[in-house]
Amino acid sequence: MKPIAKKPSPRRFHQARWDEPVIFELSQTGQRGVLLPPVEAEIEKQVGNPAQKLPEALRRKKPPALPEMSQNQVLRHYVRVSQETLGVDLNIDIGQGTCTMKYNPKINDQLASTPKLTELHPLQDEVTVQGILEIIYRLEGMLKEISGMDRVSLQPGAGSAAIYTNICMIRAYHASRGDAQQRDEVITTIFSHPSNAAAAKVAGYKVITLYPDPDGYPDLEALKAAVSDRTAALLITNPEDTGIFNPHIQEFVDVVHQAGGLCFYDQANANGILGITRAREAGFDACHFNLHKTFSTPHGCGGPGAGASCVTDALAPFLPVPTVEFDGQKYSLNYNRPQSIGKVRPFYGVTPNILRAYAWIMSLGADGLREVSEVAVLNNNYLLKKVLEIRGVSAPYAKGKHRIEQVRYSWEKLTAETGIHSEEMAVRIADFGMHFWTSHHPFVVPEPMTLEPTEAYSKADLDEYVAVLRQMAEEAYTNPEIIKTAPHNSTVHHTHHDPFDDPDEWAVTWRAYLRKTGQTKRE
Amino acid sequence: MAGKKLGLIVNPIAGIGGRVGLKGSDGLEIQQQARALGAVPLAQERTAAALEVLHSFTGELELVTAPGEMGELVAQKCGFSPQPISGPQRDGGLTTADDTQLAAQAMQEAKVDLILFAGGDGTACDIYQAIGSNFPVLGIPAGVKIYSAVFGITPKDSGELALAFLQGKGVRIHEAEVLDLNEDAYRDGQISTHLCGSLTIPYRRRRVQNQKVPTPASEVVQAQAIATDVVERMTPNQAYILGPGTTTRAIAEHLDLPKTLVGVDIITRDKLLVSDVGEQQILEMLSHRPLKLIVTPTGGQGFLFGRGNQQISPRVIRLVGRENILVVCLASKIAALRGRPLLVDTSDPKVDKLLTGYVEVVTGYREKIIYKIAY
Structure with a gap:
């Protein structure tokens, strides 16, 4: 018998390409996934037509225009579509920097799919759901310890929803002091999580953004110029998207506090600082976590996300209701909180993810959490060293210094020398079954690429990813055409982004698509 | 592509001052000084790099050029059969801003679909002064000073954008500012740009693969x-x-x-x-x-x-x-x-x-x- 031949490096990859239509196009009138038996005469006699018992206003005039398909067609459709994606379960997913794409242990999915959880009803009497209430309460306690904050709410359904929850509490705080009208500005930085600015705007605030100083740190002097008696809060991320930790964070907090504003620490991604530094010690009034980043639950697009809002005692009266309380014997839901901002989503939070995050933390313990961050930082700095050996890449700002958990690199030199842009590299990398993300807009770092290896990947994984980047850089210098014409082995195709300002040229529902392409008229 | 007309204007002395450190090419004296220092204008090779992209359309694309060194020669070299507009032919690096302006006006009258021009900020200003803001043009970066947002990032980018525009591949047009820089001040170490006007250019948003962030507003x-x-x-x-x-x-x-x-x-x-x-x-x-x-x-x-x-x-x-x-x-x-x-x-x-x-x-x-x- 011959030994198995060694595989080439980088590995060859070819993705499925199915030309799969949109599911609505697969619909054929009369096809069914399930044929229901006719209602038995006796039942009909007893119950009548239940639909007729619905209030008139709730009754559809005509059935919804759902696709009509058989079961196997549906299955085939979604398996095909799934073969045309990349993701954390398939590839070395270190290219989606800032998103903390770590391994989501499958055992936690199994725990979350237990009927003990899935068969719970949110309106059950709290005496009958002591188990899940205990888990919510205990996870809150863990996040209190990790952040140093006094109270936690797990109600927000996603990270940005948690930021929004916090900004609502900040407004309620100012309102309780008669300041809400006057304090209508929120300050953030250009390298902070963009959801800080976005959530503040959704809540009706004006947003002031600070740009970095020449070393890439948020500019303290600019902050001093920005604060005033109109400042409601500072919403800031640290380390920022560049992976640079702001060593003057305490001074930032002090400047804002002196102006009467509150300080919110965005910890959507806290993967580099677990057990090392806390929002409390830097003087923050509030922070939040994305359970689907640091705490290993699936990301929003792969399942529901989950967020945690964490606050000091000063903000605790404004927490969403209900809060989960424990009197030493039993857990209960407390709606009697007169200063509460109310509800930010139905019921109590995304309980399957609360359970996953709880299980993940329990499996690691306090020392394990710190080790997560230490390994994530070590991985990142190993990757930094290897990536900087590649022709045409640089890591703007903080030259020669280590980064925390991620780095925003720049292909600027490669672009100048070869004409190949970062976004073209990002398309080409799909040919290797990998992915990288450029950056939020505007591109403050030119020709950006943001990588975050997390703790989940081995040295061999990182080396494999770097080998692909190196090969692509080599191609840019020697055979740029292969990059210009990419992708070759992937299903990803080029999309035109030019008409995005023109609603006549895009649709977010099938119904709107039919209308905008003249196939139906507006109803 | 059939029936499409592309105009081409090359400022043959664009960029001549750059490599010999003269920081620009405005004025005959500077141009002569640059030649004395052994400078070679880059405009022809940069134009060729842009035309290269259009190579497979030499048959169907109608190329209207300025005469001689101002476009005709490089177009021929790239395999096109250009139709030069009439006008004085001043080769040997003696063309002036007037020649650029006359060529642009002639092409506007000839109703070309797009004018591709090779040069720098000064050339862009000349074009604006000749035909104003409302005619589609696109710059091939060939000058020393490129501060205006009317050029492709590389000559190849300009060629690709022109091609996509002519093929009607979802490329939009927008108005972009033309800046010019005072070369005398620049040589004294001061950077001094001012707004000279604006031009209408085809543009394409840079591809953004990532779905997490919406493409920024235009x-x-x-x-x-x-x-x-x-x-x-x-x-x-x-x-x-x-x-x-x-x-x-x-x-x-x-x-x-x-x-x-x-x-x-x-x-x-x-x-x-x-x-x-x-x-x-x-x-x-x-x-x-x-x-x-x-x-x-x-x-x-x-x-x-x-x-x-x-x-x-x-x-x-x-x-x-x-x-x-x-x-x-x-x-x-x-x-x-x-x-x-x-x-x-x-x-x-x-x-x-x-x-x-x-x-x-x-x-x-x-x-x-x-x-x-x-x-």
């Missing part, structure tokens, strides 16, 4: 957002001096008022008070009513005062007062500064000093940044 939409914010701040009967630029013009457009692109105008929320004013007119108006001032920095260098808006003199600035100056700017222009401060050079050091420090810059609707001004 510059037109950004400018509209800024205008909406500014108009919300404007008070009735207050008069505002509007500096030059497309971003400030968007404010006037939001109010349905006319605005000169490179001039300074004075408006209220309801009407245009006076258009294209000089310093004296502003001072005269300031003598009987208070004015506020809305300005946007020049692209590239980020000059707030002293480049292309000298009408807003040190005296005007003093009388208006720093607290009554509102700065507006597209976020993408700020990002392009790469952390460099906004600059002022009013020719009065005391006023320059008064202006330095941090300033609020409106970058969107209810969005602003705090940015540094230096001199």
Whole structure:
């Protein structure tokens, strides 16, 4: 018998390409996934037509225009579509920097799919759901310890929803002091999580953004110029998207506090600082976590996300209701909180993810959490060293210094020398079954690429990813055409982004698509 | 592609000063000096790199060029059978700005679909002066100074964009600012750009693969957002001096008022008070009513005062007062500064000093940044 031949490096990859239509196009009138038996005469006699018992206003005039398909067609459709994606379960997913794409242990999915959880009803009497209430309460306690904050709410359904929850509490705080009208500005930085600015705007605030100083740190002097008696809060991320930790964070907090504003620490991604530094010690009034980043639950697009809002005692009266309380014997839901901002989503939070995050933390313990961050930082700095050996890449700002958990690199030199842009590299990398993300807009770092290896990947994984980047850089210098014409082995195709300002040229529902392409008229 | 007409104008001496360190190629004397230093103009090879992309369409694409070195020769070399427009042929590097302007006008009359021109900021200014802002053109970067946003990033980019535009592949057009830089000042180590006009260019948003972040709003939409914010701040009967630029013009457009692109105008929320004013007119108006001032920095260098808006003199600035100056700017222009401060050079050091420090810059609707001004 011959030994198995060694595989080439980088590995060859070819993705499925199915030309799969949109599911609505697969619909054929009369096809069914399930044929229901006719209602038995006796039942009909007893119950009548239940639909007729619905209030008139709730009754559809005509059935919804759902696709009509058989079961196997549906299955085939979604398996095909799934073969045309990349993701954390398939590839070395270190290219989606800032998103903390770590391994989501499958055992936690199994725990979350237990009927003990899935068969719970949110309106059950709290005496009958002591188990899940205990888990919510205990996870809150863990996040209190990790952040140093006094109270936690797990109600927000996603990270940005948690930021929004916090900004609502900040407004309620100012309102309780008669300041809400006057304090209508929120300050953030250009390298902070963009959801800080976005959530503040959704809540009706004006947003002031600070740009970095020449070393890439948020500019303290600019902050001093920005604060005033109109400042409601500072919403800031640290380390920022560049992976640079702001060593003057305490001074930032002090400047804002002196102006009467509150300080919110965005910890959507806290993967580099677990057990090392806390929002409390830097003087923050509030922070939040994305359970689907640091705490290993699936990301929003792969399942529901989950967020945690964490606050000091000063903000605790404004927490969403209900809060989960424990009197030493039993857990209960407390709606009697007169200063509460109310509800930010139905019921109590995304309980399957609360359970996953709880299980993940329990499996690691306090020392394990710190080790997560230490390994994530070590991985990142190993990757930094290897990536900087590649022709045409640089890591703007903080030259020669280590980064925390991620780095925003720049292909600027490669672009100048070869004409190949970062976004073209990002398309080409799909040919290797990998992915990288450029950056939020505007591109403050030119020709950006943001990588975050997390703790989940081995040295061999990182080396494999770097080998692909190196090969692509080599191609840019020697055979740029292969990059210009990419992708070759992937299903990803080029999309035109030019008409995005023109609603006549895009649709977010099938119904709107039919209308905008003249196939139906507006109803 | 069949039936499409592409115009081509090459400024054959563009870029000649660059490699020998002369920082530009304006004027015959500099060009001769550059040749004496052994300089070779780059325009022909850069044009060839752009035309290379169109190579497979030599048969169907009608190429209208300026004569000789101004396009005809390089087009032939790339396999096209160009139709040169009539006109004087001055080879040997003796072409002038007039030749560029005449060629552009001829192509506009010949109704080409797009004029591709190889040159730098000076060439772009010449084209603007010849045919104005409303005819589609695109620059192949070949000059020493490229501050205007009317060029492809590389010659190849220009070729690809031109091709996609001619093929009608979802490429849009938009208006982009043409800047020029004072070469004499540049040689003395000063960077001094001013707004010369604007051109209509095809553009394509850079591909963004990632789905997490929406593609940013186009510059037109950004400018509209800024205008909406500014108009919300404007008070009735207050008069505002509007500096030059497309971003400030968007404010006037939001109010349905006319605005000169490179001039300074004075408006209220309801009407245009006076258009294209000089310093004296502003001072005269300031003598009987208070004015506020809305300005946007020049692209590239980020000059707030002293480049292309000298009408807003040190005296005007003093009388208006720093607290009554509102700065507006597209976020993408700020990002392009790469952390460099906004600059002022009013020719009065005391006023320059008064202006330095941090300033609020409106970058969107209810969005602003705090940015540094230096001199």
